[in-house]
Amino acid sequence: MAANPMYQFNVYRIGPEIKIGEVDISFTNASLFMVISTLAILIVFNLGAKKKSLIPDKIQLISELSYSFISKMISDTAGAKAKPYFAFIFSLFMFVLFCNMFGMIPYSFTVTSHIIVTFVLAAFIFIGVTVIGFLKHGLGYLKLFVPSGVPIILLPLIVVIEIISYLSRPISLSVRLFANMMAGHTMMKVFGGFVVSLGLVGGWLPLGFSVALTGLEILVAFLQAYVFAILTCIYLNDALNLHH
Amino acid sequence: MKKIIIYLCALFSFNYIAISAETGGMPQLNPEFWFSQIFWLTITFGILFIILSKFILPKIRNNLEIRKSQIMENIEIADNQKTKSEKNLKEYDKIILDAKNNAKKTFNLAKEKIQLDLSKEREKIESELNSEIQDTENEIKDLKKSSPEKISLIAIDTAAEIIQKLIGAEVNKGNVSTIVNEQVKLMKDK
Numbered sequence: 238m239a240a241n242p243m244y245q246f247n248v249y250r251i252g253p254e255i256k257i258g259e260v261d262i263s264f265t266n267a268s269l270f271m272v273i274s275t276l277a278i279l280i281v282f283n284l285g286a287k288k289k290s291l292i293p294d295k296i297q298l299i300s301e302l303s304y305s306f307i308s309k310m311i312s313d314t315a316g317a318k319a320k321p322y323f324a325f326i327f328s329l330f331m332f333v334l335f336c337n338m339f340g341m342i343p344y345s346f347t348v349t350s351h352i353i354v355t356f357v358l359a360a361f362i363f364i365g366v367t368v369i370g371f372l373k374h375g376l377g378y379l380k381l382f383v384p385s386g387v388p389i390i391l392l393p394l395i396v397v398i399e400i401i402s403y404l405s406r407p408i409s410l411s412v413r414l415f416a417n418m419m420a421g422h423t424m425m426k427v428f429g430g431f432v433v434s435l436g437l438v439g440g441w442l443p444l445g446f447s448v449a450l451t452g453l454e455i456l457v458a459f460l461q462a463y464v465f466a467i468l469t470c471i472y473l474n475d476a477l478n479l480h481h
Numbered sequence: 482m483k484k485i486i487i488y489l490c491a492l493f494s495f496n497y498i499a500i501s502a503e504t505g506g507m508p509q510l511n512p513e514f515w516f517s518q519i520f521w522l523t524i525t526f527g528i529l530f531i532i533l534s535k536f537i538l539p540k541i542r543n544n545l546e547i548r549k550s551q552i553m554e555n556i557e558i559a560d561n562q563k564t565k566s567e568k569n570l571k572e573y574d575k576i577i578l579d580a581k582n583n584a585k586k587t588f589n590l591a592k593e594k595i596q597l598d599l600s601k602e603r604e605k606i607e608s609e610l611n612s613e614i615q616d617t618e619n620e621i622k623d624l625k626k627s628s629p630e631k632i633s634l635i636a637i638d639t640a641a642e643i644i645q646k647l648i649g650a651e652v653n654k655g656n657v658s659t660i661v662n663e664q665v666k667l668m669k670d671k
Binding site: 243244246247248250260261262263264265267268271272274275278279282283285286287289291293297300301304305323324325327328331332348350351352353354357358415419 | 506507508509510511513514515516517518519520521522523525526528529530532533534536537538540541542543544545547548551
């Protein structure tokens with residue numbers, strides 16, 4: 238099998254080539270895992286929402302705990318005004334989490350390890366947040382770039398820095414998730430390769446590393462989904478409650 | 482199901498082998514399938530968002546709210562029942578106290594009545610006894626009164642008979658009686 242640790246990130250076509258004009262939108266392994274993640278989320282939460290028992294069973298508990306977990310996260314970071322965006326942040330968190338987690342299955346594909354996927358999500362959030370900010374505050378939203386209590390002499394510099402930091406948000410958001418997922422999976426592949434090449438004699442140490450890394454990666458998979466969602470909440474908070 | 486899994490495994494491994502022939506680098510930066518990924522991401526995430534926000538999340542929220550309200554309701558009911566039962570307990574205590582007092586009262590009444598009855602009965606029996614004793618005493622007195630005369634009469638008769646047997650002649654009873662009476666008087670004086 239492939240010794241190159243980057244091969245696991247290859248995207249290939251499954252089934253026929255689909256083209257709209259010049260654009261290739263064929264169904265790929267990435268698409269397959271997006272569909273699998275979506276279906277898994279829908280199945281789990283549909284099962285959880287179906288039962289209406291007063292004392293929840295396991296699957297109902299999972300969905301209700303996730304609901305209250307994300308609800309609490311949003312109200313903690315963005316306040317009560319962010320309630321209309323709950324469904325979006327919930328979907329975002331669950332999508333990223335499930336994609337990350339499905340990526341942990343050997344020989345599967347990690348959707349979020351592709352910069353284009355995370356960048357589209359981050360760019361959508363960035364544009365959405367900016368639009369919400371301008372809709373809520375009009376041109377007053379530009380005050381975001383002018384922090385209060387800053388000496389006038391420093392103001393030009395600060396404003397430039399603030400604008401750059403604001404514009405780099407989608408990049409930092411997308412690269413954070415993509416780089417974490419890619420690095421983790423590459424590391425696991427590298428150690429897996431060591432196990433094979435060192436064989437029965439020396440393979441035990443990298444095998445141990447592999448096991449430990451798997452645990453770490455599962456943690457990272459959850460953590461990155463959480464960070465992605467909570468940063469979205471923080472950006473949303475900036476747009477909804479103008480603090481500066 | 483097994484067939485599908487085997488088919489998928491075969492598909493993946495086939496593709497792996499096919500790709501491993503290509504050169505290295507970061508597949509993420511290869512723009513060949515970028516539009517495909519964007520397209521499928523939009524579709525899957527869109528569907529996920531719509532179904533979650535329209536159908537599933539409201540249900541979960543509803544469930545949570547129903548549970549919350551049910552719990553509050555139950556707490557309220559429990560509070561009501563608690564106050565009610567406390568009230569009942571107080572009433573019950575009061576009833577028991579009343580019953581105790583009543584029992585004491587009845588007991589005392591019964592005691593008094595019994596004592597009264599007892600004393601009445603005793604008085605009655607005592608008076609009966611007294612009257613009987615009186616009667617008997619009277620009888621004894623009568624007997625005492627009448628006995629000396631009878632004794633003297635018997636003595637007269639026997640004396641007369643004894644004399645008749647001894648002498649063989651009739652004796653005047655009047656004489657005998659005077660003698661006997663004298664003797665009786667003598668005896669009484671002694």
